[in-house]
Amino acid sequence: VEIEKMNIENCDACNKTWPQENYRIADLGESIAYLHHDQYFPGWTVLVLKQHATELFQLSVEVQQKLILEVSRMAEVLAEIYQAAKINYALLGNVVPHIHWHIIPRLTEDPVPREPVFMHQHETKLLTDANLEQEIAKIRTQLKM
Amino acid sequence: VEIEKMNIENCDACNKTWPQENYRIADLGESIAYLHHDQYFPGWTVLVLKQHATELFQLSVEVQQKLILEVSRMAEVLAEIYQAAKINYALLGNVVPHIHWHIIPRLTEDPVPREPVFMHQHETKLLTDANLEQEIAKIRTQLKM
Numbered sequence: 001v002e003i004e005k006m007n008i009e010n011c012d013a014c015n016k017t018w019p020q021e022n023y024r025i026a027d028l029g030e031s032i033a034y035l036h037h038d039q040y041f042p043g044w045t046v047l048v049l050k051q052h053a054t055e056l057f058q059l060s061v062e063v064q065q066k067l068i069l070e071v072s073r074m075a076e077v078l079a080e081i082y083q084a085a086k087i088n089y090a091l092l093g094n095v096v097p098h099i100h101w102h103i104i105p106r107l108t109e110d111p112v113p114r115e116p117v118f119m120h121q122h123e124t125k126l127l128t129d130a131n132l133e134q135e136i137a138k139i140r141t142q143l144k145m
Numbered sequence: 146v147e148i149e150k151m152n153i154e155n156c157d158a159c160n161k162t163w164p165q166e167n168y169r170i171a172d173l174g175e176s177i178a179y180l181h182h183d184q185y186f187p188g189w190t191v192l193v194l195k196q197h198a199t200e201l202f203q204l205s206v207e208v209q210q211k212l213i214l215e216v217s218r219m220a221e222v223l224a225e226i227y228q229a230a231k232i233n234y235a236l237l238g239n240v241v242p243h244i245h246w247h248i249i250p251r252l253t254e255d256p257v258p259r260e261p262v263f264m265h266q267h268e269t270k271l272l273t274d275a276n277l278e279q280e281i282a283k284i285r286t287q288l289k290m
Contacts, residue, residue, distance in 0.1 A: 057221035076202035116263040
């Protein structure tokens, strides 16, 4: 499906086929936070906008401003939990063009500290159900949610 | 220099050694916009925060909210000029950990439309001085600055 043809009817985020419900962390207000399925980079989290839009400038000023505070809050929570050296923030949407923010803690033991995570070939690291629940619980606790 | 050692004294953005002044587009308020030196992806623009900070959550709520509106405004301007299919927004800071947003128009003729630009190996495309001035002038006109 080409981006320009994408809309609420055929959008994986709107159809709730992505992300999967078991990765859900919390409802932050304008967005819902999910742990990224691939935890090769520990703590990688995705904030999915509740409404359908593809670009920031399609949103009201109020929603843009609320959303960035949700991104910032989650970044701070992840920085604290994972003791991150740096946080990466990315709104790409090249595959699912429904606004979602990648928030990626970069740890001191990061394999490619000076590169974007996207350049680093690796095997997907899926957590066990128990570990997934544990990570989500840690983030909820730090969020006080 | 390790990220944790980076501060205003040894920061390339604060020292004004990066980005180069001839790439400067405009002062947007909280940030200064520059055309990215590598124009392989046409219109790639960088917004550099005027104050020194490495993470969104170190900024006041007011600055975070002003900054995201500057990012959004520039994205809309670039989308219009370059007739972008999608805009990518990224705040990484893995090399220069001074807050700067990459705003990258993804065109319909993009070589890797479903991938982050960072994954695509390519030769740096430097513009001639005349072409650089021309691109900057187009963006300033669309910004009405």
